[in-house]
Amino acid sequence: AQSVTQPDIHITVSEGASLELRCNYSYGATPYLFWYVQSPGQGLQLLLKYFSGDTLVQGIKGFEAEFKRSQSSFNLRKPSVHWSDAAEYFCAVGAGGYSTLTFGKGTMLLVSP
Amino acid sequence: KAGVTQTPRYLIKTRGQQVTLSCSPISGHRSVSWYQQTPGQGLQFLFEYFSETQRNKGNFPGRFSGRQFSNSRSEMNVSTLELGDSALYLCASNADTGVATEAFFGQGTRLTVV
Numbered sequence: 203a204q205s206v207t208q209p210d211i212h213i214t215v216s217e218g219a220s221l222e223l224r225c226n227y228s229y230g231a232t233p234y235l236f237w238y239v240q241s242p243g244q245g246l247q248l249l250l251k252y253f254s255g256d257t258l259v260q261g262i263k264g265f266e267a268e269f270k271r272s273q274s275s276f277n278l279r280k281p282s283v284h285w286s287d288a289a290e291y292f293c294a295v296g297a298g299g300y301s302t303l304t305f306g307k308g309t310m311l312l313v314s315p
Numbered sequence: 316k317a318g319v320t321q322t323p324r325y326l327i328k329t330r331g332q333q334v335t336l337s338c339s340p341i342s343g344h345r346s347v348s349w350y351q352q353t354p355g356q357g358l359q360f361l362f363e364y365f366s367e368t369q370r371n372k373g374n375f376p377g378r379f380s381g382r383q384f385s386n387s388r389s390e391m392n393v394s395t396l397e398l399g400d401s402a403l404y405l406c407a408s409n410a411d412t413g414v415a416t417e418a419f420f421g422q423g424t425r426l427t428v429v
Contacts (some may be wrong), residue, residue: 237415243407244318246420292358295348301408302348302406305358 204229208306215224215283221228223278223309225293234296235276236268236303241289249291252276263287288313317342318419319408329425333394336424340387340408344369346387348418349381352403361404363412364389396428 205228215221227233234253238246239299250261257269266279274291294303322341328334341348348371364383374404381391389409393400402406403425407418 224402238420243423243425245321245422246407248417248419253415302360302363303350303358304360305350307357 204233204304206295206304206306208292208293210292210307210309211307212310214314217285218282219285221278221280221287221311222246222289223293223311225278225306226274227274227276227293227295228274229295234275235242235267235269236290236296237261237265237276237278238294238305239289240292243287246292249278283311283313285313285315287311305315319419320407321404321406321421321424323424324422325425325427327429328396330396330398330428332391332396334396334426335392336426337403338389338391338406338408338421340389340406341410341419343375344408344410344419345387345413346409347383347387348406348407348409349389350407351375351392352405352423353401358405361391389397393426398428400426401428402426 205298207226236251237249239285241248249265250259252259252269269276290308292308293306322337323348346365348357348363354360360382363371363398367383378394403423405423406421409418
C-alpha cells in the first residue's frame with residue numbers, strides 16, 4: 203500500500219528565509235506526486251504536481267519541488283518565505299488512479315517576523 | 316470557470332442522526348472523490364465516483380455511502396452519526412480524461428456531531 207511521510211509536524215521560519223519541507227513516499231509504481239496548501243478552515247489548494255519528465259517542478263507562489271526517485275522524496279522549497287505562506291502543507295501521492303490520493307499528516311508552517 | 320462547490324459549509328447534527336453532504340464538481344469533470352479530515356487521523360480517502368459508479372473505496376464503515384448523478388454532482392451520506400464523525404469533509408473533482416491531471420478541492424463541509 204502507498205504511504206506518505208512528512209517528518210516535520212511544525213516548522214518555524216523567519217520571514218525572508220528559505221524553506222524546505224520534507225516528504226517521503228512509498229509506492230510501487232511511478233508515483234504522481236502533489237503538494238497542497240491549506241489555510242485554516244479552508245479547502246486544499248494545489249501548489250504543484252509531478253507526473254513525469256523534469257524532476258524539478260515549479261509551482262505557484264514561488265514554490266518548487268524536486269522528485270528524487272533514489273530517495274523516494276519530493277521535498278518542497280521556497281527561496282524566501284513571506285508571512286502569507288503560513289499555513290499547513292500536505293504532500294500526497296496519487297494511487298489507484300489519479301483521483302485517489304494518499305496524504306501525509308501535514309506540516310504546519312509558522313512564519314516569524 | 317467555477318470551482319468545486321460544497322454545501323452546506325457548516326452542519327451540526329446529533330448523535331444517531333444521518334446527514335447528506337453535497338458536492339458540485341468543476342464543469343466537465345467526471346470524477347468526484349471524498350475525503351475526511353480530522354486532527355487525529357489527517358486526510359483520509361472515503362470513496363471516488365466516476366460516471367455515476369463507485370470506482371474506489373477507502374477503509375470506512377458502511378455507514379458512509381455516496382452516489383453520483385448524471386450531471387457529475389455527488390452526495391455523501393453518513394447514517395447513525397457518531398461523535399467521531401465530526402470532521403471536515405472535502406470533495407475533490409478531477410477531469411480524469413485518461414491523461415494525468417490534478418484534483419481540485421472544494422472548501423469543505425464542517426460537520427459537528429453533538
